[in-house]
Amino acid sequence: SYDLTQSPSVSVSPGQTASITCSGDKLGDKYVCWYQQKPGQSPVLVIYRDNKRPSGIPERFSGSNSGNTATLTISGTQAMDEADYYCQAWDSSTSHVVFGGGTKLTVL
Amino acid sequence: EVQLVQSGAEVKKPGESLRISCKGSGDRFTSYWINWVRQRPGKGLEWMGRIDPSDSYTNDSPSFQGHVTISTDKSISTAYLQWSSLKASDSAMYYCATERPDSSGLPEWGQGTLVTVSS
Numbered sequence: 001s002y003d004l005t006q007s008p009s010v011s012v013s014p015g016q017t018a019s020i021t022c023s024g025d026k027l028g029d030k031y032v033c034w035y036q037q038k039p040g041q042s043p044v045l046v047i048y049r050d051n052k053r054p055s056g057i058p059e060r061f062s063g064s065n066s067g068n069t070a071t072l073t074i075s076g077t078q079a080m081d082e083a084d085y086y087c088q089a090w091d092s093s094t095s096h097v098v099f100g101g102g103t104k105l106t107v108l
Numbered sequence: 109e110v111q112l113v114q115s116g117a118e119v120k121k122p123g124e125s126l127r128i129s130c131k132g133s134g135d136r137f138t139s140y141w142i143n144w145v146r147q148r149p150g151k152g153l154e155w156m157g158r159i160d161p162s163d164s165y166t167n168d169s170p171s172f173q174g175h176v177t178i179s180t181d182k183s184i185s186t187a188y189l190q191w192s193s194l195k196a197s198d199s200a201m202y203y204c205a206t207e208r209p210d211s212s213g214l215p216e217w218g219q220g221t222l223v224t225v226s227s
Binding site for chain 1: 143145152153154155158167169170203205207211212213214215217218219220
């Protein structure tokens with residue numbers, strides 16, 4: 001099976017840039033998506049196909065994917081961005097959806 | 109765009125059966141797949157499997173195969189997740205989410221169904 005690894009936590013000061021990484025074998029050969037989940041809420045898709053933003057997602061959210069690492073970048077981080085973030089890809093051999101373990105973003 | 113509405117919270121005893129539902133509205137129900145995702149308290153997202161409502165083809169995670177059944181009734185735009193014998197370890201929030209075959213992720217999610225299994 002295919003595995004995605006995320007750091008458990010990231011801290012950032014308001015207004016600064018937050019980078020959340022996701023690693024997996026040859027991840028750059030796959031499409032990666034990112035989800036934001038706030039306490040008590042359902043996940044929200046914030047990035048798909050590595051770097052595309054769904055309508056309604058602020059421009060401060062961006063994504064990249066190369067080699068074995070995908071990165072979600074939040075520029076000018078706001079207090080409202082404090083949440084858990086999950087990366088997601090597909091296991092190409094089975095087409096199964098795979099989630100990373102999640103990263104808790106704290107805005108100090 | 110699709111809206112997904114899930115059935116309400118359930119409290120069950122170990123060994124009991126359960127079926128929870130996810131009703132879609134908006135786009136044509138057969139134009140997207142339905143995924144089920146588990147989230148145990150304080151833990152991450154776990155993909156359980158998906159179904160294509162157009163032909164009821166399922167693709168299940170090995171971690172859940174044999175313990176849950178994913179099905180659909182396209183005549184009422186509803187997908188189901190079913191257990192024949194619940195365990196305490198099945199206590200979790202369960203989400204349904206849409207997916208299209210274009211690698212655009214899981215864009216629409218239901219509000220979640222909380223399942224509590226306790227004797």
